[in-house]
Amino acid sequence: MKIVDVCAFLSPHGGGVKTYIEQKLAIGPRLGHEIVVIAPGDHDEVIGHGPGARVVKLASPRFPLDRKYWYFDDEPRLHAAISAEAPDFLEASSPWRSASMVGRWPGAAPRALIMHADPLSAYAYRWFGGVLSRETIDRRFERFWEHLRDLGQAFDTVVCASRELQERLLEGGVANAVLHPMGIEAGLFGPERRSAAVRRDLLALCDLPEEAHLLISVGRLAPEKRLPMVVDAVEAASHSLPLGLIVLGAGSQKRRLLAQIAGNPHIRLLSPERNRVKFATLLASADALIHGCEAETFCMAAAEARASGIPVIVPDRGGAADHAGGGAGVRYAAGNAQAAAQAILDLFAGAVPLSSEPVPVVTMAEHFTRLFADYERIASAARRAA
Structure with a gap:
């Protein structure tokens, strides 16, 4: 498959998203897939990452609250860039405005929303959790929940890496939320x-x-x-x-x-x-x-x-x-x-029982093998329905 990831928060300065994207670019081609990441940047640029992997930068404004990042501000241009790549499967890497843009792309490719961010926990629950219950906060942020539910309808699958996030989205009415725990870079940590x-x-x-x-x-x-x-x-x-x-x-x-x-x-x-x-x-x-x-x-x-x-x-x-x-x-x-x-x-003090054996950890290769197999299943079902 040709998998195109629209990643609004890819920064050269590091972070979990950067690590994840770099691993996807390295592992995807080894699994037989072509990986293209479309990201905002200071200017238009295509960066090769070996056979079958590249990053396509679209000139975009800097994010005003954190200038290590950029944001997509031209939906027609983003749609044109996606169409030019003709993806077999399309991803969005954050639940913000860029995900809505990807959801509105008029092409036929099935698509996945990767929940690299949990805005309710990062902001609403943190800001108001000391004085309000989560249920009350959720009611007051109903408009954002409506946004998430709309994304659940626009995407064939909503990928969560933790069980709590998946369960919270499902309880909130977000369709198609599935669990795919991420992993670590193989052979590096030990x-x-x-x-x-x-x-x-x-x-x-x-x-x-x-x-x-x-x-x-x-x-x-x-x-x-x-x-x-x-x-x-x-x-x-x-x-x-x-x-x-x-x-x-x-x-x-x-x-x-x-x-x-x-x-x-x-x-x-x-x-x-x-x-x-x-x-x-x-x-x-x-x-x-x-x-x-x-x-x-x-x-x-x-x-x-x-x-x-x-x-x-x-x-x-x-x-x-x-x-x-x-x-x-x-x-x-x-x-x-x-x-x-x-x-x-x-x-x-030794009051916490710790395992004497190494705790198993999923590798990124295992994560992407399972995730892309899920994508292939969704794409095959879409082709049969068409």
């Missing part, structure tokens, strides 16, 4: 990458001895990631045990985070590590990963941490929660710094 020297150097960077505990946090420095809450939790837990935190990330909250940790030598904010082997080594060399975001649709960082052999400390809602099962870590009440601090203490 306990064998753990380095005592790297761990010792990171603890020294945190002004701590080798006997201390080392946490790592990975991701964009964005409000929904709740890094200030994570820092509060680590600072609270550090009153009871020697504890260092390495944060790998960049984003709009960098200045706020630096101001918050100023004067604390045991917490360090570092730039994202773009070298994937070095990143996998850093991850495996920590004692646990701590994550603050309950709005993850999958949580690649937690999956990679599990594969690296370190436990995860994650909120009890969203895609991150899935990765603490099977003895892989501990969950805490989402958004609660005190609960997160207690989870840290429980983990390092």
